Amino acid sequence: MRMPHSGSTGPRRRTILAASAAASALVPLAAGGTAWGAAPDADPYDTLLARAAAQLTGGACDAADPDFAAALKVLDTQASGWWKDLDRSAGRTALWADLSPAKDPGNFGQSYTRLRTIATAWATPGTSLSGSAEAADALLDALRFLHADAYNPSRPESGNWWFWEIGAPRALMDTCVLLREKIAAADLAKYVSAVAKFCPDPDRRTNAPTLSETGANRADKAVIVALRGLLARDAATLALARDGLSDVRDKGRNSLFTYVTSGDGFYEDGSFVQHGSVAYTGTYGSVLLGSAGQLIALLADSEWAVTDPKTSVLYEAVDRTFSPVVFDGLMMDALRGRAISREKAPDHKDGAVTLTNILQLADGAPAAYAERWRALAKGWIRRNTSHPYLGLVGVPALARAKAVLDDDAVPATDRLTGHFAFADMDRVVHRRPGWALTLSLSSKRIAAYEAGNGENLHGWYTGDGMAYLYDGDDLGQFGDGFWATVDPYRLPGTTVDTRTRADIGSGGGTGTYRPKNAVAGGAALDDRFGAAAMELLADGSTLRAKKAWFFLDNAVLALGADITASDGRSIETVVENRNLYEDGAPRLTVDGRRQPTRTGWSAPLPGARWAHLDGTGGYVFPDDPAQSSSGRGGARLHALRDERTGAWQDINTGADTGGSTTLVTRRYLTLWLDHGVSPAASSYAYVLLPGASAAATAVWSHSRPVRVLANTATAQAVEARRHGLVAAHFWQPGNAAGLTASGPCTVLVRRGSDGVSLAVADPGRTGTSVTVELPFAVRKVVRADDTVTVTPGRRPVVTVRVDGSRGHTHTAHLR
Known part of the structure; x- marks a missing residue:
């Protein structure tokens, strides 16, 4: 059921604030911090x-x-x-x-x-x-x-x-x-x-005085109070606005310049949460960044200047929180909550707002931060030729951006690469030079979706493991009519019950749905590799599944095990649902055979070993130990080319964010695996090869550089021999890939010329400690987190204290 959230912020803020986002940017400050042209005695x-x-x-x-x-x-x-x-x-x-x-x-x-x-x-x-x-x-x-x-x-x-x-x-x-x-x-x-x-102060909700304001709401109110103070020429009101950022009234409890460990705000791992349980970096987080940054610069070099020494939390958030989830100027949809349903706020516009806010903050930030951010923004602006930033913003933001673009001393930063496990908001981002993949997970801690006031009516499965593939050559994938036309029952990466769903969030107020599962998240190794898992406890269905993902340099492996349901309906796992735009017809090749390109074509593809979609990449269906043991073998793949028509009003009827009734038509290529009606312990295994050619996909399928070693209710594990990497998620005590785990955990181990790298996490947050026995000898510990104890030997044992770590990764380097 949808749970009401009494502290929710009105859905209409995005339209209003996005419309004025460029206008809220700051003019540069002179060297002394005063506005250009201001007289010293003014x-x-x-x-x-x-x-x-x-x-x-x-x-x-x-x-x-x-x-x-x-x-x-x-x-x-x-x-x-x-x-x-x-x-x-x-x-x-x-x-x-x-x-x-x-x-x-x-x-x-x-x-x-x-x-x-x-x-x-x-x-x-x-x-x-x-x-x-x-x-x-x-x-x-x-x-x-x-x-x-x-x-x-x-x-x-x-x-x-x-x-x-x-x-x-x-x-x-x-x-x-x-x-x-x-x-x-x-x-x-x-x-x-x-x-x-x-709006008497930034600290309290006026219509609910016992409710403290947090996050973006507090930042917005601080700006309002400051403007009121200026217009009233009231020093006390200006001080109240400044102090609101730091929450002086409540001794910093809701300060915007502090890391939180629960609820709303910035987390040290880069997560940002608003409304208690929603991953909201892309909207509310950006608003906080913009409003707080605006007020800092507005009051600079005045008697009300913001002097809180912890403003570094806001500065660090640009790199920790925002940079990983912006791809060439696009704000990733997995971080935008119900805003994905807003016709006038696609990913490139929310991305432009964030970019504007970062450049705004740079005007008043220490030089080391500002220089890095300007280079970051320059790279984003230059790479996004699909939706040029200069055409999305108003005069204030435009002036700042042009100054950066015209400054030869500012380099354009390349795309960020790395693996980011945001444990505190159930999001995973894997970034490579040409692409990125984002996972949207959920748990009893983080909502699967937020809906309300007529927004996000079909967001049922957006938090059930949806996988967003971003391609540097295809920046319109999710911003070009996607949400108005995509089949909401078949979102990439999800395993779903094919039951008919009713609209959510059509009434007044906003609410969130949090499932009952504990496991959602994973571990990162060497900032390069990753593994993640989510236990699926489907809403309104008996569907249960254990889902895992493994992230490598050029591939993402997805495994599913123990897929069970008893409602008499078909269960599907969606491999891909790619937006082909208005008239796209890219070639689909399956096992070397070209498939029809006509709209309306569909076919079962039993026994398929690999597939390739021009302009996107490859898909491999490797041997699955679970299928082999059951005698089934091969992937039960289905494909569909269809043309879907919808209107934005179908998913958003909000008072001021509601979509138009204009019909939008887009073509899609969908690949899915059919588990049948009421499956018992079904499974799947597939590999995404973003950007790979058809030839490279065929070679990958034949050479099997990555092997699936386990795919059961006990453990899911893979081995990438070229990298010397073994990765596993254990759902319970057991053995897999040569590893032995005493309890639920995610483990990655990589052996290289420089020794052994190890990463362990407890994404279910259920244990106090976990031990992992390694299958090779270890002589000594080079480095280990304080939470990690290693007993060297022929069969070394690693003990990790996971209690209180909130699903974060624990690491060690061994030799």
């Missing part, structure tokens, strides 16, 4: 208000520059459209016909957002509304209307709290900053008073 409030306005407009720019001209045109088009439709008549009940009545929280929240866009165009040189007296007067009148009819201290909160406490006050304060020299003092006092009522 009034501090005026100085910071000018800086806040520049954050929204970007200041002066060269309108003749094609990039700036394009950004100004986008702003002008959007603002002019809303300006044209603005109801300025006497007796109106709303500012826009589609946002009526204005009293509705969703409607006044969106109304303030539109007014901010118009005000930004009014304050930005080079737009058709720039400096318009008529526009200024209409904006002032609209603000008075909304205050009188919709958003004022006399009204109690109703509906979605987020509009009252974050969405509306943020847009209102931004608008007031832009119009500050035009707004009558009495009117400004009223608007400040309204915001003070609904």
Whole structure:
């Protein structure tokens, strides 16, 4: 069942904040930290208000520059459209016909957002509304209307709290900053008073005073309180905003500059969680980064400057938390929660927001951090030619990016490579020079999905081991109509019951679903190899499965064992479901034979040993010990080419994030393994070879450089002889691949010329210690974590204290 989350943030924040993400970027600071052109003896409030306005407009720019001209045109088009439709008549009940009545929280929240866009165009040189007296007067009148009819201290909160406490006050304060020299003092006092009522401080939820704000919500509120303090010229309020980042009120308990070990916030392993149990780096984490970074720079070199020495946590998050999950400027969907269902927020736009926030933070960060981040951003921007960053952002972010691109002293960083096991949010990211694969897992700790307020209606299986394959030559895979058209019952990597599902999250409020399994996660070895596992306890079904993945230099092996169900329905494991776009028809080759390319073709492919899809890579179906012992042999592979049509509204009916009814059609190539009706102890084994040619796939299948050594309810294990690597996940005490484990654990062992590398983890977090016996002699311990004890000898025994380690990896180097 879906569990309600009383502390959930309104789903509409993404639309509002993404729309203004570029506008919230910071203008560069001078060497002394003050805004360019600020007089040393200037009034501090005026100085910071000018800086806040520049954050929204970007200041002066060269309108003749094609990039700036394009950004100004986008702003002008959007603002002019809303300006044209603005109801300025006497007796109106709303500012826009589609946002009526204005009293509705969703409607006044969106109304303030539109007014901010118009005000930004009014304050930005080079737009058709720039400096318009008529526009200024209409904006002032609209603000008075909304205050009188919709958003004022006399009204109690109703509906979605987020509009009252974050969405509306943020847009209102931004608008007031832009119009500050035009707004009558009495009117400004009223608007400040309204915001003070609904967002008095960053520390508490106003409509639930016992609930402390955390993460992105706290960061957002700190910015709102700071803008309110500037407009009211109130030093105490500015101090309250600054202190909110560090949670001075509660002695740092919810500080944004601390690593958490549970709940919301940044974890030392790079995880980021919001709403208690959702992996949310790509949306809420990015908002926190942006808002906290904005406030740090806004208050720099003032008496309210942020001086918390632990701001390094925020700086370190760029490398630990964000860099591994951004691929050539795309934010990985496994970290975007219910935002995947938002038509106007595909992966490349959320990626652009994160990139903007990183460059914004670089303006006020120590040089060592800033230099590294600018090089990182330059690489992302240059490689993503599918969705050019310069065409996605507004003037402030554009100015900063162009400065980086034009600076020959800033190198463009290559793609990040490595294996990242984010134990604290049940995510695994494996990155190679040309591709990356991300696993979205779930457990009793981390939600399988979040849905609500009409968002993410078909997110049932997104946390059941979905595997996202990112290809440097195919950056539109998940951002080009994927979620509106993909078969949500057949997501790559998942094992599913084919039962019909009802929409989730169609009611008010947001909720999460957390399964009951304990095991989800794995271990990383030498920052290069990895193994992961997840026990599948299917929602609303008797389906049970033990799933494991093994990550190598050029391959990912996926194993499934003990697949059992008794509901009388077919069970499937989805190997691939590749978006072929509107008219794609890449060649599919199976065991050297080319298959039909016509849409609608489907076929069983019994006994297939390998397959290859042009433009994606290869798939190998190796010998599976579990199948061999049962006498079945061969993969029960099926293939389908189909054309799927859907609308974004099918998966998102949110008040302001809801998708359009416009039909979208995309072609797909699906490969799946059929376990039959109500299987008993079924299994599977397949290998992904991203980017491999058909010839290389055939050679891989024939030469078997990686062998499956075990695939049972006790253990799943592989051996890669070329790497000297053995990797296994033990579900219970047992033997596999020459290893003996005393209890559940994930183990990787690599023998090389420099000795033996060992990694052990307990992704189920069920044990206190685990022992692993190795099948070869060890003379001495070169290095070991404090939690690892090794008894050398002909059959060395490694004892790992896993209690309290929250599924993280323990390592040792032996000789």
